[in-house]
Amino acid sequence: MPQPTQPSVLRRPRLWVGTGLIAAVVSILFALLYVGGNVNPKGNLRDLPVALVNADAGSDAGGRHVNMGEQVVAGIQKAAKGDHSIDWQIVTREEADKRLGRGKVFGALVIPQDFSTTVTALGSPQPAPQGKAAPPTLTVLTNQSAGSIGSSMSSQAAQKAAHAASAQIGQELLKQATAQKTPLPTAAQLKLADPVTVAVADGHPVGSRSALGLSAFYYALVLVVCGMLGANLVNSQVDTALGYLHTDYGPVRKREPVRHTSRVRTLAIGMALMLGISLVMGTLVEVATVTILDMDASHLGLLWLYSVATVAVVGIGSLALFAAFGTPGMLLATIVFVAMAVPSSGATVPLQALPGFFRGLAEFEPLRQITEGMRAILYYGAQADAGLGRAWASMGIALVAALVFGFAVTRLYDRRGLHRIPRPDAESGSAAVAGTPEAPDAPDAPEAAANATA
Template sequence: MMTNSTGLAGRKATPRLWPAPAVIVSVVMAVLAALYLGGTVNPADHLSGFPVAIVDADTGVTTAHGQRVDIGEQIAGSLREGVDHDKFDLRSLSLAEAKHELGRAELYGAIVLPPDLSRKLTSLASGAVTGATVQRPQITVYTNPLANTSSASVVNTLATKALTRANAAVGKQLLAQVTSARAETAAAQARPGAAPAQARAVPGTARLVLSTPMDVRVTPFERVPDGTGNGLSAFYYALLLVLAGFTGSLIVSNLVDSRLGFTPQELGPVYRMERHSGRSRLATLVLKWGIMTGVAAVVSTIYLAIADGLGMPVDHPWQLWALGVLAITAVAVVVQAVLALLGSLGLVVNLFLFIVLSVPSAGGAAPLEATPSAVRFLGTFEPLHQIYVGVRSVLYFGAVWDAGLGRAVTAAAAALVLGLGAGALGTLAYDRKGLVRRHAAPSAEVPAAAGAA
């Protein structure tokens, strides 16, 4: 009877195992889908604070009649008025300031109005009357694909819409001036009683040029080098660093726990339980931290060697290696601390922290300024974004501290201190309370039931 009741209880208990795994997996996948798809399918709808500069370098011109003309100021004003300031952070900068910020990934683009803009536009209008050879002024739109590959399309769209309106407005103004000037010229040259209507008409070629008087040229501020995956190598390298710390910690944790007799070893059909080592929680955690620190140095070296072997340009290898060691170690310390404090639940917490929430908020595939507000908020502290901007600085922006390297180092150091402190204090408290990691002795009923069977 004891055997039957035990077996029946086991069969009745089996369905209780179904809800928890199903719910956990469903929740994780739902959050994953919402963040991954929600953060990428409609970037234009989520623009907020997207940084673009307007550089008005136009020096203006004084006409023959003594009139001061500054079309650059007019165009810059219309650009500022025509842009949604909730979506775009439009900064009025000098050319030197704009180049400085583009070179530190602080800007995704810049619209540059040249010094000779007013002079050339004025000459264009007078040339339509006199027939003199003139040149259209060129407005340069700089994109910054090294800051983010997707940002170039946003800058291009903004500049196309804004400058198309500005071109049409200036063209209409110039056509009116030319028409008036030609009318005055025709009136002065006409014989008494002659109709000047034909003379007032602007020739088709001149009208076509004057309707879009400015030539807009879109070009990257710095071209994406070969071997960088069109500017995505920094993102994938940062992802590799996070995966090394996250996945490596899980592997090391399982292997160490099984060798110390805390969990069983399973190799295929072989099931083996080592003799309990008697190590405390704190001592076990410190051992795992030490192993992962050594692993971080080895893996960072391997990553660097593979990158070099694949032809990826790395101008600052020592900085990249050191950042890799620091990033992997910081991730590993936090992952191990969470596992030590939360046990099996720590796996789910780490999965959310380092994968589910971290990848969409990295800012590598799409700029954070083009993602939902919740994703932008995650990017302020999620580890992958902090590591990504550091790797991007080393690979693309000369390892400049202000271009993201400082942020990455500071965030990694803070995570390291937080993980060490929380892990050490938490496991020490568990040890002092006698919450040791040891299997409970089997009850007497189990062998009795087995003997009855």
């Protein structure tokens, strides 16, 4: 007698509703996080750190000592009172170089030692011969190693401040020229109206093969993705080895006998395996980027250790989420390690140009800490206070939290008898006593019947 044809699973409303809801949540969440964090960096900009260096020694003019550099600084501070987008940090040149070399500032505006001398020379009744007078110069220093967009914003703000200072100085020089009652040629008037030359230089150069200061972010992102993918691989392979899942190799299906194992032991097995493959993945990431792609890098031993540790911590954290939440844990890990992490990493758009929500995320999101540590290794000579110390501490805290959370939850599940596969009843007969695997799932029943017939 022919068997009735079962209706297609596509006719089940639960399939459409459940899948549709998950897809909708993922779509809107990723869109809001990725685009929301970067859609208006100038509008969100607040307290971007920029160094302001006044090395001007001053000059004697008209029987008095003047310091044009102090006037420039005062003008910048006055303009900044109503605009909190830039945090002007008045420091010495030595301190500015240190902060540039640790990624603490995104750029600098430097007033040179001879600034007053060169300015007053322009207003002198007997100017230096043409071609011999050095023009007043303000230097804007960039810092791509701290982030290309942040460096660009810093450069724009410093150049704007420098040109505003030049216009103010030009007004004073024109007044002095008018008071001398000596007619000036039009070219001379134009020169006096905007007398300062603004030069732009790299305050902390990075190598030509450093992705314009973004190689640290890309490297860190690769490590995070490797940790997540490694955790997914470990999770499926452990379940396969325990007989909880079958493995398909093309048309061939293989399934191991079920080994009833506690959730705590399953998680421990997965974490041990994750530590092993972290050695492989971290090593190969460094080999691929440094050896094959010739990425600029130093401190290769420390880079290797940092790479392996990052993959291991991200992987163990992901396994803890998988063990606690099951299949939804994979989506949760993607949200934590990617969706919320990338826009709050401060790698492309600086944290100072992000909305407050993302600045809050950046305090604990792992990718930001990992990127800062990677920048310290690749760009800042592996200095602890350049972000490497915070990165190691954050990884240690994350590792402990993952271990405590993962084993606490799985222990709770085990104590309540919430086993992944129900254990065979002790009274069910000799098959259970002998440790015979459970009856296969319904989809595998025809396969078992075919084997029995054979």
